[in-house]
Amino acid sequence: MSPYRRAISLTAADAGCDRAGAAIVRGVNFSLAPGEGMQLFGPNGSGKSSLLSMFAGLIRPVEGVLEWRLDGAVSNAAPAGGVFFLGHDASVKPALTAEENLRFWAQVNGGGDVGAALKAVDGASFRHLRAGRLSAGQRRRVDLARALLVDREAWLLDEPTAAIDRDGVAVIRKLIDDHLSRGGIAIVATHDDLGDGFKRLELAR
Numbered sequence: 421m422s423p424y425r426r427a428i429s430l431t432a433a434d435a436g437c438d439r440a441g442a443a444i445v446r447g448v449n450f451s452l453a454p455g456e457g458m459q460l461f462g463p464n465g466s467g468k469s470s471l472l473s474m475f476a477g478l479i480r481p482v483e484g485v486l487e488w489r490l491d492g493a494v495s496n497a498a499p500a501g502g503v504f505f506l507g508h509d510a511s512v513k514p515a516l517t518a519e520e521n522l523r524f525w526a527q528v529n530g531g532g533d534v535g536a537a538l539k540a541v542d543g544a545s546f547r548h549l550r551a552g553r554l555s556a557g558q559r560r561r562v563d564l565a566r567a568l569l570v571d572r573e574a575w576l577l578d579e580p581t582a583a584i585d586r587d588g589v590a591v592i593r594k595l596i597d598d599h600l601s602r603g604g605i606a607i608v609a610t611h612d613d614l615g616d617g618f619k620r621l622e623l624a625r
């Protein structure tokens with residue numbers, strides 16, 4: 421796998437976010453350089469999804485600063501074309517097959533080898549199944565395969581292994597490791613322990 425062409429980093433300094441006017445997370449500090457990943461821990465409702473949304477630029481920090489650097493360009497907002505955000509909810513179209521969903525995504529977002537992406541998530545056996553009929557774990561794999569169709573240096577993943585079996589967790593772990601070894605950065609909210617190679621940010625309720 422070839423390295424990403426652009427160097428990316430993200431720094432948070434005392435960043436915090438609210439939801440519906442209520443303080444959710446405060447005092448977030450970290451920095452991620454190319455090749456580094458971070459795991460978000462914390463009980464349900466502690467703000468992991470909210471933080472990922474803030475990093476993706478979907479909600480504003482109410483205090484502190486986020487600083488993205490992509491190929492030397494500095495910005496407080498997530499760089500367009502530099503971030504892949506995997507939310508909680510499956511984003512597939514139920515009437516299209518797994519493969520058609522990925523082709524559609526590739527068309528809209530400019531490129532990618534759908535066959536290779538399906539293979540990488542061990543999805544050959546369900547490529548012709550309509551997404552509405554996929555199991556939750558199969559759908560999650562299709563969701564993740566989208567990341568392989570676009571060259572985004574930052575991955576923000578909200579519970580990528582939810583509903584995924586043990587073999588699937590290893591598959592996804594490898595995708596994330598490969599992404600990091602290409603020089604990408606990743607922030608992953610998950611209850612699975614990603615191990616020592618990842619920075620850790622633990623949120624309290």
Ligand SMILES: Nc1ncnc2c1ncn2[C@@H]1O[C@H](COP(=O)(O)OP(=O)(O)OP(=O)(O)O)[C@@H](O)[C@H]1O
Pocket residue numbers: 439440444462463464465466467468469470471
């Ligand atoms: N759109 C929203 N509007 C108002 N409040 C919200 C919204 N989304 C989340 N919240 C609230 O923000 C808090 C943090 O929720 P969030 O989903 O970020 O937590 P989480 O750590 O990701 O939880 P889980 O582990 O259950 O996914 C919760 O109290 C939740 O009710």
